Amino acid sequence: MSKGKFSSGVDLPLPVNAPGVTKQERAYQAIRDAILNGLLQASDRLPSTRVLSQRWGIARGTVESVFERLQLEGYITRKVGSGSLVSAVIPDSYLKAVTDTRTGEPDRNESVEIEETPVRQEGRYRAQVGVPFVARLASPLLIAPAEWAAHLQRAMAAMKPEQMCDVEPQGAWVLRDQIAQYLRKHRGIDCRAEQLLITNGIRHSIDLVARCVLKPGDDVCVEDPGYPAVHRIFEKAGANLLYAPIDNEGIDLHGISDSAECRLAYVTPAHQSPLGVIMSATRRLELLDWAQRQNAWIIEDDYDSEFNYQSAPLPALKSIDSMKRVVYCGSFNQALFSNLRLGYILAPPELHHRILALWHTIGRSVGVSEQLGLAEFMRGPAFLRHLRRSRQEYQTLRDIVLDTLMAEAPGRYRISGEHAGFHLILWLSPDQDEDALVREAERLGLMLQPLRNSCREIDLPPAFVLGFAALTRAQARNSARQLARLLH
Incomplete structure (x- = not known):
């Protein structure tokens, strides 16, 4: 396939409809599997979302969501005016492993069928619920x-x-x-x-x-x-x-x-x-x-x-x-x-x-x-309902922290890693004293965890691992205000 062109990929069928599998998931699998199996290679151009939505008979917005997900995962890149290109590079050994599986060749790691018979203070942070800004700690208030x-x-x-x-x-x-x-x-x-x-x-x-x-x-x-x-x-x-x-x-x-x-x-x-x-x-x-x-x-x-x-x-x-x-x-x-x-x-x-x-x-x-x-x-339904409720609450807590910092300490920090999880990274501006911030935060009852504590050989700029999940909304807002004052 020549660079920048799309031929066989447009003929990709949607995977067979299975119970509980949405059209979006099937469209995602069709493109991802074509990339992983080598049918689509690095720099190959994908058809537009309009073309695929017509081809597969699904809404264009659904295909847009699929492309956004593939971009987030690093399978494709998207640029205005240039379309969508495959960016993932697939090692030959991976393609061979996929082929071997399909042709039924035995895998060297495969063993006999598994049977159901017997074969004769991460430290002080984890216990301190409600202490801003402890990381990796879930809220006990959501269940x-x-x-x-x-x-x-x-x-x-x-x-x-x-x-x-x-x-x-x-x-x-x-x-x-x-x-x-x-x-x-x-x-x-x-x-x-x-x-x-x-x-x-x-x-x-x-x-x-x-x-x-x-x-x-x-x-x-x-x-x-x-x-x-x-x-x-x-x-x-x-x-x-x-x-x-x-x-x-x-x-x-x-x-x-x-x-x-x-x-x-x-x-x-x-x-x-x-x-x-x-x-x-x-x-x-x-x-x-x-x-x-x-x-x-x-x-x-x-x-x-x-x-x-x-x-x-x-x-x-x-x-x-x-x-x-x-x-x-x-x-x-x-x-x-x-x-x-x-x-x-x-x-x-x-x-x-x-x-x-x-x-x-x-x-x-x-x-x-x-x-x-x-x-x-x-x-x-209780478990999935709990996950949805927790995800919404954690996102709200994250947004409270981010919005408060943005309003009260603009230009004094940079944020990354905020798209998921219980913590984010707050990078300091060059004129700030990391050690002094830790001492002042502790005096106010805030727990700032320097990123350097997780580094061994890598050299990164000063930053803090900022947890937000184990707080109430009032605690998130008040502690973010205190942190904003310190950043000034």
Whole structure:
């Protein structure tokens, strides 16, 4: 296909209509899959939204939304007067993995079918609800204790005697089935209940993976800046940390030599922690290609993907993992409340068995009542209703902080990473004293967390990680005013 022209792509059919799948999602899949499968290549021009809407018989506004989503994820670029061009570069190894899957060739990592039989103070910040501006902390005010108790009560009343005694090593089936349905519908991940393992949170999941994969002296690639608590888990496992810088497309692996004996990479692609960058499609595919060459695993920490304020949550890296290198880790500790202590792992089959064997050996700390209660909560409309309510409230809190700062301290800062999640980045103007701001903020009862605390080798300008989710609206407004005065 010649550069800048579009031929075969215009003949792309919409995927077969499936129950619960919207026309927008089908249109998105048609274009994204054409790019991932190599039918559309970098610099190829897409037809206009008008042409596609006529071709597919769907509203032009729907196709516009699809193009905006593809641009946000880094698959295409759009310029006025130039149209829409494919921007994602697909490694040959990724295309080969897709082809092998389609032709039925066995994957070297595929193992026997998974069976349901047993295999014989992140510091002080996390506990301080209502203290501005603590990051990574959900609001405990958005789910009423009575509502949660009602679901627990219904689940316990329906509990069978064998559920009170017999242990399901991977976690309660009913919960895993609900999670699998959620991941298929909302995160684009094709999975089944038997592929999931229940844990008590993402850090617990990462620790299990580290124990199964790493030996003392192994290299682990981590983001810089990154999540220090996870870095400490790898250090406890005896690993050497290789720091890959984050830029505006996500993790940059060009400084990590292929000669390094890297066994594992840890990433937060949907909303990089802490910068908030969305990993581009090209970088995602480069990461998968790197893992295949290195025979390494990728841990995808999907810690707050439910809370995207610009569009629907972005698809997970796991959703395009044709090479079976990604270990997907999720949690309900931020979607619901932090002390719920319920998370899950979705690992490729080879690694799944090793993690399950370890988990069975060291014991399971997640109680069956909490698992059944959460399954009951997810079975009906309550869970999705809670996510919608929470997303709206967090967006309102974010807007209060941003609007107040804009009105009372214009030109004294710059904001990034505000499109999703529980925090944003506030970059200081060159004349401001970061340390003095921290001291003055603490005197006022504000908790400013310097971005430098998350940096290792990368050198970034002074900035703060500003959390807003665990505040009331009045607290958000008042604390933003106090911060604005300090910025002046």
